[in-house]
Amino acid sequence: MIVGITIGSGIFETTPMIAANTQGPIMLVGVWMLGGAMALAGSLCYAELATMYPRNGGDYVYLTKGFGHWCGFLFVWIELLIIRPGNIGAMSLVFAHYAGRVLGIDDATIGLLSVTVWLAVVAILGLSFVNLVGAQSGKWTQNLLTFVKVIGLGAIIFVSLALLDPYEPSSPSSATTSSYRLSIILVMFTYGGWNNMSYVASEVRHPEKNILKSLVLGSLTITGIYVLFNLAMIQGLGFHQLSNSDAVATDVMAQAMGEWAARGIGLLVCISCLGAMNGMIFTGSRIYHALGTDHPRYRWLGYWSVVRGVPVRSLLLQMIVAVALVVGFGRGHNSFSRLVVFTTPPFWSFMLLVGLTLLILRIHQPAKSRPFRVPFYPLIPLLFIASSVFMLYASIEHAWNERSWEVLWAILVIVVGLFMILLDRRRSHLRCLENQEDYNERLD
Numbered sequence: 001m002i003v004g005i006t007i008g009s010g011i012f013e014t015t016p017m018i019a020a021n022t023q024g025p026i027m028l029v030g031v032w033m034l035g036g037a038m039a040l041a042g043s044l045c046y047a048e049l050a051t052m053y054p055r056n057g058g059d060y061v062y063l064t065k066g067f068g069h070w071c072g073f074l075f076v077w078i079e080l081l082i083i084r085p086g087n088i089g090a091m092s093l094v095f096a097h098y099a100g101r102v103l104g105i106d107d108a109t110i111g112l113l114s115v116t117v118w119l120a121v122v123a124i125l126g127l128s129f130v131n132l133v134g135a136q137s138g139k140w141t142q143n144l145l146t147f148v149k150v151i152g153l154g155a156i157i158f159v160s161l162a163l164l165d166p167y168e169p170s171s172p173s174s175a176t177t178s179s180y181r182l183s184i185i186l187v188m189f190t191y192g193g194w195n196n197m198s199y200v201a202s203e204v205r206h207p208e209k210n211i212l213k214s215l216v217l218g219s220l221t222i223t224g225i226y227v228l229f230n231l232a233m234i235q236g237l238g239f240h241q242l243s244n245s246d247a248v249a250t251d252v253m254a255q256a257m258g259e260w261a262a263r264g265i266g267l268l269v270c271i272s273c274l275g276a277m278n279g280m281i282f283t284g285s286r287i288y289h290a291l292g293t294d295h296p297r298y299r300w301l302g303y304w305s306v307v308r309g310v311p312v313r314s315l316l317l318q319m320i321v322a323v324a325l326v327v328g329f330g331r332g333h334n335s336f337s338r339l340v341v342f343t344t345p346p347f348w349s350f351m352l353l354v355g356l357t358l359l360i361l362r363i364h365q366p367a368k369s370r371p372f373r374v375p376f377y378p379l380i381p382l383l384f385i386a387s388s389v390f391m392l393y394a395s396i397e398h399a400w401n402e403r404s405w406e407v408l409w410a411i412l413v414i415v416v417g418l419f420m421i422l423l424d425r426r427r428s429h430l431r432c433l434e435n436q437e438d439y440n441e442r443l444d
Contacts, residue, residue: 002218004146005279010190036223057290058198066357086343095273135309145275160232342406
């Protein structure tokens, strides 16, 4: 699940963009290793929280325990309308771009929408249907797609490292300070997904052992694959050509084995994107279901089909929102990067709060059973919190500079969510006053 979600469209789409914002091969590999270290630190923190509370919902559960119901609700609200559909949408657009190239119809238009948007919508609908059929179909689809993508990436790495002669090192590029920040934002987006195992914690066998294994081994595996992939691209294309490529894996395979291999890479990218999307759809629906089981007002989201073993209504709602975002924001130039930009600040805001939750629970619940404790406490949690603060600052600055409609949408969603929290608190306060008055009247 972790490898399948994390290794999606990002490694193919962001690799040249990250290279263009670094000053050479050493810095490029260093940025990817730094991202892996940040993901590993976060994995250790999540492992302690997930083994403490092996419930579906992940961040929602931890933020509710650490900060209260208002924070848990705000996370689900923003996850539903910004983070999850934005990430699913970004992956679906990359899938559609490569699928259109494989089919030779990437520049066509049907009605008011381009073929790229139509293919992205079909991918979201199709994978949502697979998960609606039942939990087993979603899991088997995830395993199959992940197996194929890892084998394919291994083949690309082998061909580039073993069969192509290395390029001569090229001169460093003139990246600016802001571009360094962009490169780290893109790296961490590409690593995004390592924490998704916590969203399905109650469905993991022997969670006290297997959640830790999944998070840590998943993060290490992904880091190894990403570093090897970048080394392979540097050797196969050279740093300068890598920085200017719009399809790195395709360019490498075309150079090594001809145009037919390049088409095969396009198909591999499609499979990779579908695997990441399927995992995001599978785990994301469990977040909204967790909210529905805790809050009477959203009880309809807590419906779980016993026959199918899936949260049907949560899956349907997630599908509708993801399609709406792709249709609304997936048109025009750089649609992938625009969707990434407006989802990143909210994502890192909650990552920061999850890191703080670990510290809060250590203080306020010292006797709570912890099958796993973060080693070198509090150093690793503080490193995770510090990296989250940096990522939040860098992503807000970059999003502000963009000033796109997507950013305005994110601000509107957050404001509405805060208003709903205040309204809910006011209603709860009035209800408490009414109950107190009734109690006093009965006493009289």
